[in-house]
Amino acid sequence: MQCPESVRCLSAYILDELVPSEREAFKNHVLGCAQCSAELASFESVKTALNSWDDEALPVSAVAHRERIRNLAKPLTKQEKASRLSPFNWWQWAPSALSFAVLVLVFMDASFLVAEDGFSVSFGGLKNDASVVQMVDREELQQVIARLEQRQDQNNIALMQAVLNQTRESSEANFQQLFAFFDQQRLNDLEQVRASYDQLAESDFETLRSLQQLASYVSFNEIVR
Amino acid sequence: MGTIIDEDQALVAAAVKGSEQAWIDLVVRYESRIYNQALRLTGNSADALDLMQEVFIGIYKNLHRFRGESKFSSWVFRIVHNKSIDLARRWRPPVELKSSEEPDQLAKIPSTASDEPDEQIAQEQTNAQVQVLLGQLPIEQRLVVELKLFQSQTFEEISISQDISENTAKTRFYSALKKLKDLLEKNHAMP
Numbered sequence: 001m002q003c004p005e006s007v008r009c010l011s012a013y014i015l016d017e018l019v020p021s022e023r024e025a026f027k028n029h030v031l032g033c034a035q036c037s038a039e040l041a042s043f044e045s046v047k048t049a050l051n052s053w054d055d056e057a058l059p060v061s062a063v064a065h066r067e068r069i070r071n072l073a074k075p076l077t078k079q080e081k082a083s084r085l086s087p088f089n090w091w092q093w094a095p096s097a098l099s100f101a102v103l104v105l106v107f108m109d110a111s112f113l114v115a116e117d118g119f120s121v122s123f124g125g126l127k128n129d130a131s132v133v134q135m136v137d138r139e140e141l142q143q144v145i146a147r148l149e150q151r152q153d154q155n156n157i158a159l160m161q162a163v164l165n166q167t168r169e170s171s172e173a174n175f176q177q178l179f180a181f182f183d184q185q186r187l188n189d190l191e192q193v194r195a196s197y198d199q200l201a202e203s204d205f206e207t208l209r210s211l212q213q214l215a216s217y218v219s220f221n222e223i224v225r
Numbered sequence: 226m227g228t229i230i231d232e233d234q235a236l237v238a239a240a241v242k243g244s245e246q247a248w249i250d251l252v253v254r255y256e257s258r259i260y261n262q263a264l265r266l267t268g269n270s271a272d273a274l275d276l277m278q279e280v281f282i283g284i285y286k287n288l289h290r291f292r293g294e295s296k297f298s299s300w301v302f303r304i305v306h307n308k309s310i311d312l313a314r315r316w317r318p319p320v321e322l323k324s325s326e327e328p329d330q331l332a333k334i335p336s337t338a339s340d341e342p343d344e345q346i347a348q349e350q351t352n353a354q355v356q357v358l359l360g361q362l363p364i365e366q367r368l369v370v371e372l373k374l375f376q377s378q379t380f381e382e383i384s385i386s387q388d389i390s391e392n393t394a395k396t397r398f399y400s401a402l403k404k405l406k407d408l409l410e411k412n413h414a415m416p
Contacts, residue, residue, distance in 0.1 A: 042409070049405075
């Protein structure tokens, strides 16, 4: 069992939270209390054990770490500066550039023709006949480009027409569906009104018949009297 | 002490302006202290060196933010603290003992330097015992013990540097001591 004084004051004593008079009183108590004395000695032994730490020198294996740390403030060499200024080296972009070039050639439907007098490049799937082989002057190239543009325009127009037709057709279909729906709705409403009217007329007719029966009964009584 | 603080601030100012020598002087001044802190917090030399390197990189990157409102050593320890927390999240505690193994593990370490004639080995063994003890504590308690016992900070200073209340700092410190006390008592109780 723990001494009540120890429970009350020991942690405060260790954490140096006691006022001087309380501290003195607890010290006096410890002198006469074996439990508190042992408890306090245990805590002191922990502090003593921890305080036995003696600073160590950096190990031999710290050389690389030291070097890296000291080099943090080292001025950059010209090569380092250059690599920092131009972090994107051309060879990093070479594969992307090559892929882009191939893609462009594919889109342009390009073809190469090697002849005795050199080579020629053609675009737009032109036939490799003799006239095409000679097509290296600017004028012909412009013609090809113009043809390509024309074809592109035609394609665009065709595409737009297809889109418009599809839109119109789908709009028509939608309107027809809408009209059919409204018409059906109107017929349903009429049917409902007619049913309600019949029901009302039926109920009125029953009321009339009851009144007639009542009148007959009354007139019969009058005759009897 | 005031002179050291002034020298620290002068070196920081010069390093911020790009003086390589000022940075090296700062490193020389603090490397042993940071390494020993890291050794106590991580429990082994390899992790301590990595932590020391990360701390210095952190110091260098943030040097321009040091305004001199607090002591440079306190500011440095704040970085040690942050990096230690990072390390504690990434790595297992340096020495993790199951309760049944605790006395055996502690018994392996000589309790006094007299067990070994060589002074350096004795020092390393004494330090190893401290590392084993600190290794039993969670990182939060280890940091408070480090600040209170090894850096001689007040609980008020600890509460500020750790962003915790003073009461939390005291509770962590007392819990740590109590845990270590129980551990040592168990160790001594072994036949």
